[in-house]
Amino acid sequence: MGMDGGSSTSDIFLSSAAGSEDIITVNGILGQSVTFPLNIQDSQNVENIVWYTTETSVAFVKPNLVTAVPEVSVTHQSYHGRINVSDKNFDLVISLLRKQDSRIYQADINSKDKSTKSQRFSLHVYKQLGMATITSHVKPTGNGTCNVTLTCSVEEGENVTFSWTPLGVGPILHLSQGPGGREGAITCTAQNPVSSSNASMDAKSLCTDVARGSQLHHKWMLSVMLLPILLLLAVGLLLLFCRRRRQLQPHLDASSEKTQYAQAGVTRLAESHIYDDISLSKVVPSKEDLTIYSKVQRSDKTNSQESRPSKMSNYAIVD
Template structure:
């Protein structure tokens, strides 16, 4: 019977919740995947709170009953998705959800019932829970490398392994934002180190790359290219020099062999006539 009245009570609370005026302030709460998150109630008259009904946009979450006289609040979790994950502070009745999941994100509301010696009232708190992954170390990749007049032109791209919403990238020491950075590196600033920092509302992480490393890669590539070009030219020059010499040698040899071939023909003709 008590459970039956409890569900009727929660249904009434939900109906009242849907009738709350649309201009209710919504508090944004940012949580980290797999970690706990706290919904602050910010109530001054704690000694006058009798109960708190928590729900999200789809279902009820928990019912908190305050016995009074400094006793610990009694918490009833009303949905299986939150079993063993709900905790209520004894000091301020803030709600905590542990082991946060991505599907926990959404709109939450708390109906706080307050009783004074003269009146009874309900205060509504609304929250927008956003769940984010803690960012890993970003990766810097380079592309479109060119070198003109001792200037190293490189495009750097910064990315995280699992791209998340609301990720912001910034570069130091240039102070630019965005995941892509174009650099025109000159010999005068070879000592710089470029650092990309990825941010989201719950974490940040960074990675760095030195200007010397970038331009050294380009210089090595150019050196390899030039070395290959010089080797090719050397082989071509050698081929051009040797080919005429071989041709002249073969021509001279052919001319030297021609008289001997004529004498042999005459000798064979005379021998045939005698016979």
């Protein structure tokens, strides 16, 4: 319901209270705004409006003929800053709704002709629903069929009702699914008086997931059964290898000793060759050594022969 200076239509949820035609049920969302519509036909005849609850007064409203803006006096502390009145039809607006605002409100409309008309409203403040989710529990029954239990839930909310499209109502749904069975989406709708939330899942995938899970389980069981066999085979091969190695160990040791002995003989032979070379080099001088020795002897002889005449000449001169 639209109004001047008030909230949008998304903030207001109105319905007639069953069995109480003089009480209008108004549903509001926590933290948002709600409007109490007075449906005044002749606003010029209004003298004042008094708003109150069963526990306390709320506000006093008086038209202003000069400015055409109603004068509003809030009469209870808890409503200060949250009360507004529309300019034309005097509808009351409560903003920033709280849970404790849920109660019965009454408006006494006093006219200039000294008559009074009363209207009552029953306000219920609800929290907006959170996200809806579907959980499934699937039990295989063989031949690709399964029994499925679907549960719909919401994170937060009160006074919530659940319905399934196209299957039924309630938060829990039971169905049987098999090859060539139901296809398309299964949708759960969670709803309270001020909001709703939906969740869907593919019906065809329910038993498909079970079959895939069954195959994985079968492969896992087969792997578990084969694991001990593989371990026994590995242990048998290891024992066989150790036994074969022990059988070959004496032959390997003998071969190793022969190899070491041969290496020692080769080493000794090499040492004898080195010793022979050293002995020969000490006993027999090389040709170069003989040549140098011969040249040295010749040089000494020449020097001695040259020195003797020189001494005699010197002697002759002295005489």
